[in-house]
Amino acid sequence: EVQLLESGGGLVQPGGSLRLSCAASGFTFHSYAMSWVRQAPGKGLEWVSGIGGNGGSIDYADSVKGRFTISRDNSKNTLYLQMNSLRAEDTAVYYCAKDDGKTYFLDYWGQGTLVTVSS
Amino acid sequence: DIQMTQSPSSLSASVGDRVTITCRASQGIRSYLAWFQQKPGKAPKSLIYAASSLQSGVPSKFSGSGSGTDFTLTISSLQPEDFATYYCQQYNTYPLTFGQGTRLELK
Numbered sequence: 001e002v003q004l005l006e007s008g009g010g011l012v013q014p015g016g017s018l019r020l021s022c023a024a025s026g027f028t029f030h031s032y033a034m035s036w037v038r039q040a041p042g043k044g045l046e047w048v049s050g051i052g053g054n055g056g057s058i059d060y061a062d063s064v065k066g067r068f069t070i071s072r073d074n075s076k077n078t079l080y081l082q083m084n085s086l087r088a089e090d091t092a093v094y095y096c097a098k099d100d101g102k103t104y105f106l107d108y109w110g111q112g113t114l115v116t117v118s119s
Numbered sequence: 120d121i122q123m124t125q126s127p128s129s130l131s132a133s134v135g136d137r138v139t140i141t142c143r144a145s146q147g148i149r150s151y152l153a154w155f156q157q158k159p160g161k162a163p164k165s166l167i168y169a170a171s172s173l174q175s176g177v178p179s180k181f182s183g184s185g186s187g188t189d190f191t192l193t194i195s196s197l198q199p200e201d202f203a204t205y206y207c208q209q210y211n212t213y214p215l216t217f218g219q220g221t222r223l224e225l226k
Contacts, residue, residue, distance in 0.1 A: 095163070
């Protein structure tokens with residue numbers, strides 16, 4: 001059974017940093033690209049960043065480019081999102097999701113972790 | 120970036136009804152279109168991929184169609200558990216983009 005478990009969310013002040021983790025199990029982690037998707041309170045879904053199975057092919061939404069860094073450790077089956085220079089508008093639930101191995105279709109999602117940026 | 124536009128933004132229906140949600144892409148995305156269902160406080164759940172293929176375990180009451188720029192999601196014989204918010208998403212190219220969502224409410 002595919003499982004994705006996010007952690008690392010919490011309350012952080014504007015300008016601060018946070019690192020999110022996503023522990024994966026139930027599939028061959030290094031064979032799948034992964035993404036982070038976020039959802040601000042009461043709003044829709046916004047793709048944040050994606051990374052290929054071998055750690056290459058990285059891309060970011062313009063809204064986070066230069067501030068967020070996606071990475072993965074295939075030996076630990078874990079995906080990361082380093083978030084720096086956080087702003088109030090980054091407040092959201094952050095989900096990790098895996099692709100289907102053939103396209104960018106996000107077939108399984110974690111339960112999410114809440115990041116709140118506030119003073 | 121490819122813009123995804125869903126309509127309607129909200130929809131009221133009754134148990135047993137059949138409803139259709141539409142999604143339009145700002146440029147052609149072939150059939151790289153997915154539909155997700157989200158209930159309050161929960162993660163999105165994939166329903167349909169490749170515009171019309173049913174994700175494993177999803178009941179056949181859900182169906183999708185379309186290609187290029189225009190797509191539809193149809194839900195037949197609505198049940199109480201189907202009242203949720205539905206999102207379309209293109210995965211033809213990065214950045215992946217979502218529609219704004221359609222909130223399906225019980226009339």
